[in-house]
Amino acid sequence: MKAFAQLYAELDQTTRTGRKVEAMARYFAAVPPADAAWAVYFLSGRKPRQAVPAKRLKAWAWEQAGIPEWLFGECYHAVGDVAETLALLLPDGGTASDRTLAEWVHDRLLPLRELSEAEQKASVLAAWAELDRPQRFVWNKLITGAFRVGVSQLLVTRAIAKVSGLDGDVVAHRLMGHWEPTPAFYAGVTAADAADAALSRPYPFFLAHPLEGDPAALGPPAEWQAEWKWDGIRSQVVRRGGQSFIWSRGEELVTDRYPELKAMADRLPDGTVLDGEILPWKDGAVQPFADLQKRIGRKTVGKKLLADVPVVVMAYDLVEGGGVDLRDRPLSERREMLEVLAADHPALVLSPRIAFDTWESLARQRAASRERRVEGMMLKRRASPYRVGRVRGDWWKWKVEPYAVDAVLIYAQQGHGKRSGLFTDYTFGVWDGDQLVPFAKAYSGLTDVEIGEVDAFVRRNTREKFGPVRTVKPELVFELGFEGIQASSRHKSGVAVRFPRMLRWRTDKKPEDADTLEQVKALLAQGVG
Amino acid sequence: MAAPLVEITDAGLYCPVGDFHIDPWKPVGRAVITHAHADHARPGCGSYLAAAPGRRLLDVRLGSPNLTPLAYGETVVRNGVSVSLHPAGHVLGSAQVRLEHRGEIWVVSGDYKLEADPTCTPFEPVRCHTFITESTFGLPVYRWDAPADLFAEVNSWWRANRDAGLASVIFAYSLGKAQRVLAGVDATIGPIFTHGAVERITQAYRESGIELPPTTAVGESVRGGKKAWAGALVIAPPSADGSPWAKKFEPASGAMASGWMRVRGARRRRALDRGFVLSDHADWPGLLTAIRETCATRVLATHGFAAVLARWLRDHGTDADVIATRFGDEDETQAPEEPPT
Ligand SMILES: [Zn+2]
Numbered sequence: 001m002k003a004f005a006q007l008y009a010e011l012d013q014t015t016r017t018g019r020k021v022e023a024m025a026r027y028f029a030a031v032p033p034a035d036a037a038w039a040v041y042f043l044s045g046r047k048p049r050q051a052v053p054a055k056r057l058k059a060w061a062w063e064q065a066g067i068p069e070w071l072f073g074e075c076y077h078a079v080g081d082v083a084e085t086l087a088l089l090l091p092d093g094g095t096a097s098d099r100t101l102a103e104w105v106h107d108r109l110l111p112l113r114e115l116s117e118a119e120q121k122a123s124v125l126a127a128w129a130e131l132d133r134p135q136r137f138v139w140n141k142l143i144t145g146a147f148r149v150g151v152s153q154l155l156v157t158r159a160i161a162k163v164s165g166l167d168g169d170v171v172a173h174r175l176m177g178h179w180e181p182t183p184a185f186y187a188g189v190t191a192a193d194a195a196d197a198a199l200s201r202p203y204p205f206f207l208a209h210p211l212e213g214d215p216a217a218l219g220p221p222a223e224w225q226a227e228w229k230w231d232g233i234r235s236q237v238v239r240r241g242g243q244s245f246i247w248s249r250g251e252e253l254v255t256d257r258y259p260e261l262k263a264m265a266d267r268l269p270d271g272t273v274l275d276g277e278i279l280p281w282k283d284g285a286v287q288p289f290a291d292l293q294k295r296i297g298r299k300t301v302g303k304k305l306l307a308d309v310p311v312v313v314m315a316y317d318l319v320e321g322g323g324v325d326l327r328d329r330p331l332s333e334r335r336e337m338l339e340v341l342a343a344d345h346p347a348l349v350l351s352p353r354i355a356f357d358t359w360e361s362l363a364r365q366r367a368a369s370r371e372r373r374v375e376g377m378m379l380k381r382r383a384s385p386y387r388v389g390r391v392r393g394d395w396w397k398w399k400v401e402p403y404a405v406d407a408v409l410i411y412a413q414q415g416h417g418k419r420s421g422l423f424t425d426y427t428f429g430v431w432d433g434d435q436l437v438p439f440a441k442a443y444s445g446l447t448d449v450e451i452g453e454v455d456a457f458v459r460r461n462t463r464e465k466f467g468p469v470r471t472v473k474p475e476l477v478f479e480l481g482f483e484g485i486q487a488s489s490r491h492k493s494g495v496a497v498r499f500p501r502m503l504r505w506r507t508d509k510k511p512e513d514a515d516t517l518e519q520v521k522a523l524l525a526q527g528v529g
Numbered sequence: 530m531a532a533p534l535v536e537i538t539d540a541g542l543y544c545p546v547g548d549f550h551i552d553p554w555k556p557v558g559r560a561v562i563t564h565a566h567a568d569h570a571r572p573g574c575g576s577y578l579a580a581a582p583g584r585r586l587l588d589v590r591l592g593s594p595n596l597t598p599l600a601y602g603e604t605v606v607r608n609g610v611s612v613s614l615h616p617a618g619h620v621l622g623s624a625q626v627r628l629e630h631r632g633e634i635w636v637v638s639g640d641y642k643l644e645a646d647p648t649c650t651p652f653e654p655v656r657c658h659t660f661i662t663e664s665t666f667g668l669p670v671y672r673w674d675a676p677a678d679l680f681a682e683v684n685s686w687w688r689a690n691r692d693a694g695l696a697s698v699i700f701a702y703s704l705g706k707a708q709r710v711l712a713g714v715d716a717t718i719g720p721i722f723t724h725g726a727v728e729r730i731t732q733a734y735r736e737s738g739i740e741l742p743p744t745t746a747v748g749e750s751v752r753g754g755k756k757a758w759a760g761a762l763v764i765a766p767p768s769a770d771g772s773p774w775a776k777k778f779e780p781a782s783g784a785m786a787s788g789w790m791r792v793r794g795a796r797r798r799r800a801l802d803r804g805f806v807l808s809d810h811a812d813w814p815g816l817l818t819a820i821r822e823t824c825a826t827r828v829l830a831t832h833g834f835a836a837v838l839a840r841w842l843r844d845h846g847t848d849a850d851v852i853a854t855r856f857g858d859e860d861e862t863q864a865p866e867e868p869p870t
């Protein structure tokens with residue numbers, strides 16, 4: 001636990017990915033495989049279910065720290081993180097525990113869920129007494145199921161590749177899918193023999209970069225394949241050994257949630273892996289993303305929902321065919337094989353290629369993205385292999401400009417976590433007659449300097465406080481961008497927007513120059529959900 | 530009840546009987562100054578009264594003001610109010626202001642801390658009826674580690690950077706914090722460079738008789754080549770973070786020394802490699818200890834988490850309230866301060 005808390009602190013302390021990878025590599029090299037397995041599990045974002053409700057932990061911590069509930073609330077507000085607030089409040093006294101991470105997980109963490117409340121309390125208090133402050137913090141993160149540190153699975157992969165001397169792709173492949181964090185698993189991940197891909201495993205996804213400039217910079221159009229950028233859930237369909245597996249990009253196995261996709265996959269030949277997008281699909285057309293949200297997170301689906309929101313996988317790549325890993329073949333070849341496969345499988349919907357001779361003609365077609373309910377276009381180099389992760393150069397997403405509205409800052413709230421203590425969460429209003437109605441919340445899009453300025457403004461111009469929310473003088477105007485807009489009876493403004501963010505601080509505009517609700521509603525007519 | 534000995538006016542804390550202000554934020558006739566930080570010592574007053582050890586600092590900060598230095602514990606009488614200054618342990622020359630009139634005693638704390646600090650006289654509790662206390666870190670999550678442990682961490686960070694061929698850049702407020710860092714680190718690890726703003730104040734500390742390890746100022750134009758900074762410690766004000774001046778020390782590890790670094794969110798927001806929890810203000814236990822030792826029956830909290838501290842004190846049987854002042858936190862960065870009312 002000492003080494004793991006130390007690793008957490010090191011990862012937390014540096015912003016440089018190189019140092020994070022080094023710190024993890026050092027850790028993996030130093031600890032027993034049982035610890036390394038659990039570390040990989042936690043660091044790659046897998047979490048055990050919450051062992052103890054945060055409410056209980058808080059109550060025990062107040063008691064230990066000798067503070068009342070209101071004061072805990074004030075502390076939490078300043079810290080922005082329950083596990084950290086608890087660790088900072090508990091009285092000193094713990095010394096660093098020498099027991100290993102795996103021992104802590106097996107002996108203390110995993111049994112917690114099954115204990116009675118009184119037994120849980122005894123166990124947690126004993127743990128707090130044994131651990132020092134940095135260890136307690138990590139422990140609290142683990143038992144609240146909120147463990148998160150700024151590393152991605154990709155960085156964990158790089159660190160393991162570094163200590164094991166393996167190729168990053170091999171490690172990435174071995175870390176995909178379902179596995180138990182056992183010493184045997186870790187030994188398998190770092191084993192020299194690479195011919196071990198489990199039946200169910202998808203390939204690491206190849207991710208596109210946003211295209212900022214002119215596509216003409218990409219070279220001759222003939223070298224590129226263009227497709228629509230579908231707004232669904234990225235997924236891989238795996239058919240091997242007579243079994244089907246549907247994976248979502250979060251590397252979650254979602255086969256049971258989409259029976260119609262499983263039925264489609266069951267008819268694919270053995271040794272097939274498709275890459276595509278799960279989309280709500282009716283009468284040969286894509287439906288609003290909001291419909292798909294009704295299916296996301298549903299572990300079981302009823303007949304009515306299946307009928308109301310049928311889904312398809314819009315396939316755009318063939319990563320494995322006839323049991324052969326096709327990732328090194330050029331896209332043009334993979335595409336041809338995919339089309340052959342689709343010809344035999346009518347349930348398989350193929351992502352159409354967009355015909356174009358010049359970048360200008362492509363740009364004209366892209367302008368119609370919204371009417372097609374797509375987010376823009378994907379540009380893929382015809383000669384590109386299927387790479388691992390976000391590699392620049394071969395795959396680009398060329399999104400349409402988001403909707404933009406000028407709105408006035410009306411409420412502000414302090415952020416949490418990294419932004420704790422600063423007013424970073426804003427609500428914006430547009431004019432409805434002489435009233436500003438709240439129409440969107442946004443958190444991101446400003447620079448640190450701008451955040452500081454807005455924060456200072458909020459503090460100087462607070463009109464009222466409702467709990468953590470400040471009503472501020474309506475003075476600052478921001479250009480908000482969002483990806484979609486829908487009518488909504490749940491919102492005061494009558495509209496709901498998707499992915500709102502601040503595009504620019506319009507210091508050149510006065511509040512009265514902001515847009516009206518009428519103008520916003522006019523966007524509904526242009527209609528993308 | 531008698532008229533209060535200290536009240537709040539447009540210009541700041543005011544003693545109506547003695548007719549003088551304490552740390553006024555507007556120019557007034559007569560000012561008593563607790564310490565040289567900019568939110569407490571402002572230019573333009575007719576006369577200043579301050580603790581003698583901070584005289585040189587106030588000269589540098591205010592440009593040789595009309596200042597009467599007072600030794601700690603020495604008393605002067607203003608319109609029948611006895612005024613004396615007592616060590617606050619915050620920075621060199623920092624003082625609590627004790628006022629006595631017809632048996633009624635008030636103390637205005639200014640900023641203070643209880644931890645040992647070789648660059649200034651340690652805090653001394655002063656018994657009083659009413660205590661006006663700062664509350665910058667008035668939340669129980671703010672608890673400081675022993676200075677020795679903290680400096681051991683700083684030294685090992687510096688040493689590791691030196692061994693890796695990196696410069697160690699530490700951002701610390703130029704008055705007080707920077708000198709405390711200088712006095713606390715192990716100067717045998719490597720050379721120490723300072724930003725001009727830090728050097729100016731450090732010089733004033735030396736002229737005031739505080740011994741500090743040798744430093745070399747790095748001006749805008751000084752170029753030492755990559756090699757010159759490897760292994761060195763560079764002390765700069767937080768405002769230099771991210772500036773072209775700070776960039777020239779690359780490859781470097783950056784750190785911030787501040788009480789706010791107790792919280793990860795504040796550490797991470799600065800996007801620095803390290804955050805050292807080093808404050809010139811009292812932590813939560815420090816505030817409670819200091820308040821208890823005054824034996825005050827009434828406490829007025831200001832400058833920080835005043836409402837929280839006041840509520841805690843009331844819940845524990847002390848008559849306590851908030852007094853709104855404009856003391857910002859000049860010496861600590863990124864404060865989640867209370868909004869001015
Ligand atoms: Zn100060």
Ligand SMILES: [Zn+2]
Pocket residue numbers: 566568569640832856857858859860
């Ligand atoms: Zn101050």
